[in-house]
Amino acid sequence: MTEATGGAGLDGPMLGRALSIAGLTVDGSSSALSVLAGRFMRLNAHQKRHYEANWAELLNRLERVLDAAASAADVLAEMDPPPESDGLVSAFIRRQSFPVRIAPGAFVPKPGHLVVVSDGRYRQAPRAACRDERYRDAVVAAIDPRVDAVVELGCGWGRNLAAIAARLGRPDLHYVGAEQSHSGRQAAQALMAKPGGGRFTAAAFDFYAPDFSFLEGLKNPVIFSCAAVEQIAFLPPSFLVDLAKRAPGCRLVLFEPFGWQADAALAQATLGRCLTAVRDNAPLSAIAERYRFDLDDAVLNANASVWALCCCYNMNLFSLIRRGEADGLFAIEELVLNQAGSNLFNPYSLAVLRIASDA
Ligand SMILES: C[S@@+](CC[C@H](N)C(=O)[O-])C[C@H]1O[C@@H](n2cnc3c(N)ncnc32)[C@H](O)[C@@H]1O
DSSP states (O other): OOOOOOSSSSOHHHHHHHHHHTTOOOOSOHHHHHHHHHHHHHHHHHHHHHHHHHHHHHHHHHHHHHHHOSSHHHHHHHHSOOOOBSSSSBHHHHTOSSOOEEEOTTOOOOTTEEEEEETTEEEEEEGGGOOOOHHHHHHHHHOOTTOOEEEEETOTTSHHHHHHHHHHOOTTOEEEEEESOHHHHHHHHHHHTSSSOOEEEEEEOOTTSOOOGGGTTOSSEEEEEESSGGGOSSOOTHHHHHHHHHSTTOEEEEEESOGGGGSHHHHHHHHHHHHHHHHTTOOGGGGGGGOEEEOOGGGHHHHHHHHHHHHTOOSSHHHHHHHHHHTTSEEEEEEEEEEEESSTTSOEEEEEEEEOTTO
8 A cells, every 4th residue: 555644634643543542552663554544534634525515504593593583492493303204213324424224123113202311212203302412511511610612523503502502591602612613613603693692702723733822821611522523533642642631630532433432342343344444445334335224222332333434434432531541641520321312223321521631
């Protein structure tokens, strides 16, 4: 393999270290690892372009809604409604570019309902009640009187920050939306003009080449991410170390789809499949052609691992959380695997981390 790696970002040594922390020893030259790292970066470049376009389209709609809406809650109700459903699963599942074959097991389609994940199990819920806000509760609970700022990494169009700001009504807080896409930052800026008061800053940010300078001047921020690290197949091991150095003593709340990674055997097998497919330039989503998603709690993690492969989602966050804890970088205050997911095949887990004050 002789391609270039694509410059700044994930490189071969970083990928090798990420794999070793995840418990995988890879045979292969350092140049082969560099090529793989370059391919993961290119897959992420595709994801970044997708969101740039998505949030640009959303910004158009948002501008129309913002003028008419009386409050942030009205804007969010209009722009972020509960998912459409065919009675069984979210309509989003049926819109994938890869085939999603589902064996519903005990579940029978019911109008206005969908199967979601809640606390590690599949359950059928009414559309209107299928949103699980416990990750926002965790962010709000982390905001004690000493906290001066709330930062979201990979904030997209700012829906989480807006909901949290509207709920808190704390004009003394500084909100920071860190996001790679220009359109996402523009949308978040427009949205945050509405709710709860407080200063808002949009910061250009890339998980693969992070510039944390937006943390300068913040005394005690609460930092969180939701469905954003998922976009990064291999988060560089230096990421959490560098972030911890910039925010000693602070809380970091992660709501990301890493529950399946806690099953060591499944994690190893999935990493192997991911690396083999990317090495062979085989489309990751081809895995879905030979897979059936059974709506059975016994295979909830297996389903989630296949979804992660098909979408080229994160493979190593759980191993980095465990390593950071072992190294004394942070303490895990709360860990809830597969807490919630309205996309039942991509359930999110919650980790609340307290960064060491001498990190
Ligand atoms: C599923 S959206 C989630 C957005 C937001 N956190 C939310 O919950 O609405 C994923 C976000 O990750 C961002 N993203 C993708 N790759 C990224 C990267 N390399 N660095 C920073 N953000 C990235 C996308 O632009 C997008 O806004």
